[in-house]
Amino acid sequence: MREFGYHRATDPSDAVAVLGAHPDARFLGGGTNLVDLVKAGVERPTMLVDVSRLPLDRIEVTPDGGLHIGAAIVNSDLAAHPEVRRRYPALAQAVLAGASGQLRNMATVGGNLLQRTRCAYFNDITTPCNKRVPGSGCPAIEGDHHNHAILGASESCAAVHPSDLTVALTAFDAVVSYQTSQGPGELPFTEFYLPVRDTPHRETALPPGALVTGVTLPPAPLAAHSRFRKVRERASYAFAIGSVVAALDVQDHVVRDVRLAFGAVASRPWHARKAERQLAGAPAEPASFAAAADAELAAARPLPHNGYKVTLMRNLVVAVLTEITEEASR
Template structure:
């Protein structure tokens, strides 16, 4: 690891000013992703600006019934908060499905949103990668890609986004707040992550030097009846090969509202809008759930060795929706974490 400077920020404006004065600096939260990338040589900041002491560590209800989550709230505190568990259980389940307890104790909400892909070609600085070195190529497209994207990819990059938390936040229309030297701003999570296109190195729409200050969840009545399901190659402490965050409001056998987002299938958490359109107003039955999954996955463009994800995701979508539409409530966060 190269030498770097370190400075602890004491207020938001001061933190932003420090990064504005040094374009080679980076904000440091829990460091669970950034420090790893510094060790591998992918990230080489001249200075780290520690933001963990900033007053951004609270979870508070909003006047309209939503939640405001500070950027330095740890993943453990987010998962355990009673309002999150009650109003957005899929978010608790998603956080508990990610990483280990020790990492969740360190990782922050803001850092989780900014974590970068775990593609082996991205983290190997001895080889090419368009995300790391624009224009150098994407060896994963013809190499090892069994866990790579089937939706929204391009010839320039086929890596997937690793966040579990981001999938649930995407399903619930979260809004990201940030601060820059020019003042505050907001980005709906739907616009926060940029499409891959031919610029995979540009991952978010955050302005240069922006500090994430929090995430706001709007009131979503259906979210109280939600679930997050993750499929991985081992029982724990592994990134997803496919995941689903879903919420259903079913009345008299008809879907009144549906929220659906997919993970580990694209370069960003994938909002399943086509599936939601099929679900809304339709009968809450197996035929509808299969049709919704098929509508979303019609756009899938699998690579030679990850076509299994199309079948996996179809089965996963149908299974989660079936559980939500059933006569019993979905498993609570503790039971889901034990799966």
């Protein structure tokens, strides 16, 4: 057992200051990911800074009609909030699909954004892993990679981001708020997660020592008719092998606006912008949906044992968009 210190932060500035004084410290929210990593020896903090009781546990409607979600909100409360269910139902659906009830009662929004990959090689300290030990190699590329990335991977890493919640945040252009010793800051989701390239250990663009304080969703009227769909290897309590968040605005059988994001196919939630552009102005029908999915997945570079994800994601896009279209026409 490795000893570590513990500090319960009184406010965001206090949390950031303590972390700055202890470079090997980690913020502790619900601990549903961090505690497992500490047990496995992947993380070895000298200090845990408890941020779970900070006053960051509110969900508020913004003046322009969006939502601000505090980082300390637990996932169960997020999924149950009436404004989340009314304005961004795909977000609530993604949270409810994400874990067991016990974990949702503990896990926080801030921690969900920053959770680490579930790649078996990353979580096994006896194996090489560029994400854990830069320059050591990526055995997944030649080894077990059936649930690894088909988009945006590199020779350095093929792991996928495990979060369901962040797929919805990606689709609706969320903005992350954070606090550092220099003051508050913001990052749009388009910049929050870094591409893999040859530095897979650098996962986000957060400044060193930054504390995530919340997420803001801009107003998106079409999000009220959004949907999340997840495919997994067992019926419940499993990470995705592929997921989709979709929202459509259809008028006279023509797509006026669309939001589309994929999960479990890349090192970060994947905003399907090529598919969105192809669908804008297209007929709202399965053939258009399939063509848009093909346009997005043309960039896929599957490994020998995960090529099934290309077909899976194509079929998932068509199925979800078709369901939304049929539901809107009733």
